[in-house]
Amino acid sequence: MGIEEFVNKSEGEWNSMRSGHSLAFKQFEEVLSHISITLLQPDDTQIKDYLKESEYSKPQIISPFKIEWSGESNWKGSDSSNDLSGCSLLIPIPSSKQEGIILRSMGYTEKIDAISNYHFISDGTIVLSTVYEQTVAEERIWFISENVRCRSSVILSLESKAILQTSFASEIKRVHKPYRE
């Protein structure tokens, strides 16, 4: 698996069930969301504008894409309810077939620009590692069929390396049927 194949398989509309585990407090969070992944052209205006602010340029990038999500958490009234819809550009820059970086216009654990390192392991799982201002996130995404993928994450404190949270999402592709409500 290379990044191009990974992005192609990921494109589409997905229903996601995500569970978060706060290890210190033994608290579960449950999130149902819709995720839309759209492949963009390298000369798409959003991508060109984003690259202008970066040190990277169009010839280096491959398969840029956009993720949009909207969800509902069972943590009513929690701060996290603010984070449950959003949109991010993701711009892969491979250094070899199996690894590289991904520029993210909005990070996964902290809502800031981020750069993830990625590599593929022997079974085709992509492993993403992202250093934020206060946390480090490791994500893994693997396909269990054409239409079902799993996504796990571990979030550590950057300073203490304590594991703050893990999460797991099961995602089912809604083929040929974009989500509209």
Place this chain on the structure above:
Amino acid sequence: MGIEEFVNKSEGEWNSMRSGHSLAFKQFEEVLSHISITLLQPDDTQIKDYLKESEYSKPQIISPFKIEWSGESNWKGSDSSNDLSGCSLLIPIPSSKQEGIILRSMGYTEKIDAISNYHFISDGTIVLSTVYEQTVAEERIWFISENVRCRSSVILSLESKAILQTSFASEIKRVHKPYRE
């Protein structure tokens, strides 16, 4: 990672948070449990008795162990509450450093004897695949630190290959402190 190192790292008392996702019904299950993993001697009586009934023998096995678990589910009154405590012997029989089979005196998804195929992938994750009477289970277990491991599973219908359930557990080792209540 080989099976011996994996079992050694797994030995101990663990607190587990497990989330189950029923994909068709979009239902979440939450389970808190205590898991105890004990390395056994190859000539332990339980192991010897189990092997007697099988086609395998002591020289083939390595690092046999016992898992005991007791848990609480948020699915009150569901049938699954019956399954939340139990005990299983696991007897690895490697065919090479990276792969082999594990005899299980009690299966993971169906409460019968089972034989799992296992192999390790490049990042040290163990992948277990078990064919039961009506289902197939794929489990993955990986360590994110010495004291924290993650465990994901996918359960498919043997007949239709439909994905019935996924689950994810975050497990923290309670070092030097066996669980007693």
